[in-house]
Amino acid sequence: MEPPGEKLGEAERPRITPQLLKSRTGEFALESILLLKLRDLGLADLGCLGECLGLEWLDLSGNALTQLGPLASLRQLAVLNVSNNRLTGLEPLAACENLQSLNVAGNLLATPSRLQCLAQLRGLEHLRLRDPLARLSNPLCSSPSYWAAIRELLPSLKVIDGERVSGRGSELYQLCQDLDSSLRPGSSPRPRATEAQPWVEPGYWDVWPTQSSAILEEACRQFQLTLQECQDLDHQASDSLARAQQALSPEGNPSSFVF
Template sequence: MSNSDENVKVTVQMLKSRTGQFELESILFLKLKNIGISNLGCIGDCVNVERLDLSGNDISNLSPLSSLKILAVLNLSANRISNVDPLRSCENLQNLNLSGNLIGSVDSLLSLSELKNLEMIRLKDTVCNFSNPVCMNTAYHSTMLEIFPKIKCLDGERLSGRGSDLYQLCKEMDDSLKGLVPFYCNIEMCSSGHVGELPDHKKWVEDNYWELKPIQKTQLNEAVEKFYYILKECRELNNKAADVIEKTERTLSSGKE
């Protein structure tokens, strides 16, 4: 390993100490995040690795990854990557996270179109505030879909495959529900005899509607309320599932540590 004033290089000793494996070929899950790696060194000898997390490092050269034919999930977020050509040899790659790097154009990603199993690509992450220069292009989204017509998920948004329609419906409903809370509160006020004025951009009926027919809480309102809480529960379950997966991966990759 490099001295403290130098960047970190992946070595055999590092890999064995972090995974508890005596043979690099035995490593299936590997997490080397946020440790200052700039040189991938011998990581290409982990030929059977299936999931690899190299996020939060200082990596720019991906050449050592070209020998990882079995690799399915690769996280390279928050590095200094501008050239992804070596990844074209990772023929089993399915999920690729490149958010928070230096990719300047969609043309830089053309080599990845050769990956027949690639289903998910992430170049920006709004939660972590990660992106790439290419994402600033107004034609970014449409061009990505042209290059990767079979992609199922781009930047966390499901585009095709089973569940895509439901995803879009829930997304649209979620957006609309954000503005529904004040509307629902006004409905409650009307039911109690106090008519609330809806914002101009949220009015669904004429101004004198409430005077002619005081509104009552309907089955539609109850359904919307139930959907809101179901959506909330789904989010909580998703977060819990993500935590369990994270802990399981950490346990499997740390071995006896």
């Protein structure tokens, strides 16, 4: 028989409950939750998370998860961060047909075959297995050929561990490399182009998405707030400079000083 203390500890392991989700999001109905951040809570049990059927963005990093069973019902999930947990497999994610970005750095995935369950996710483009800045990795990353194995297993990926492997992003990277080389001392000048060409297609920098998405709308909202803050700071800086120039001008008060 296990000591009473151990049984109590097992019963009190942190888990996701409807009360936790409602307090974190303010949503009364679990299926209405679209974005959810539950990081660094020591969670060992996903509890009722599978009832959040509308969930599109989920952060479960920094917990104590060993399995992802309830996530199999989250068909709308597009972005998932389960880094820094204790996962040895990802099988439930095979049902997350809309998954686009997955971070599993800092888990216990031993071989590339543990990612076979992701092969049918055609929309999956971003995968992180290793994060040097956060000192997170997986056992499979110890093999120098793991990149090649992952690319063969998941050919639709465009970004692995933060580095682009295909698409226009890699072309842009090569363009920047060429530009850097041409600007180094001793580089031979290249002929000038007759007409400058845009790097991106028209409309690339349009702020608001054409399709409704909670993730994109939230990102755009935060971008607009940040942009407004920058504009406010710019106005404040311009006003301060104008006052300083006025105070330091010959026509100004000689006894005025600006510190």
